[in-house]
Amino acid sequence: EAGVAQSPRYKIIEKRQSVAFWCNPISGHATLYWYQQILGQGPKLLIQFQNNGVVDDSQLPKDRFSAERLKGVDSTLKIQPAKLEDSAVYLCASSWAGSSYEQYFGPGTRLTVT
């Protein structure tokens, strides 16, 4: 079974630029999560999708971050414009139907904003 795929693996941008990350969850997984993990901290949930609907985006900085999962499969996370404090690893995870099921994590995208 293929795991959660993410791209790119690494990205370096200047502040005020835009960036987009892509995630392809495990086939059949209804729930998709985007997490932000700042160095030395645990992951922080940014947004949770159930199929193509948003379940929780309470910690998503909506003035600069956006995410979509149009067909209930792949998802993209965008930052526009980026700030220095956005430097982090962005993790995508998926599960069958919510967090009561095991979450499978992708390898993450390491973003550096200079």
Place this chain on the structure above:
Amino acid sequence: KNEVEQSPQNLTAQEGEFITINCSYSVGISALHWLQQHPGGGIVSLFMLSSGKKKHGRLIATINIQEKHSSLHITASHPRDSAVYICAVEGNTDKLIFGTGTRLQVFP
């Protein structure tokens, strides 16, 4: 104060030693997860438990719901166990709350 606290933050051990990592939480939970994160970012789920004890190979996880505490034990530790171990709890909001992790280094 964080809702999920782990100790120690950093841990070094010699190969073969018995290792314990602790997790305390302050919220009501439906389940607790132990995760392993290797350098490079990938996270692997080790255990999900809501009571008692689970064992997988050299790893053992226990939880005491009354005391709001869980432990992860590694028996006969090996250098390949070197990683960050993260405790995460599912609260009433069906959302995972993560601890900051314990960085383990096992030396040969």
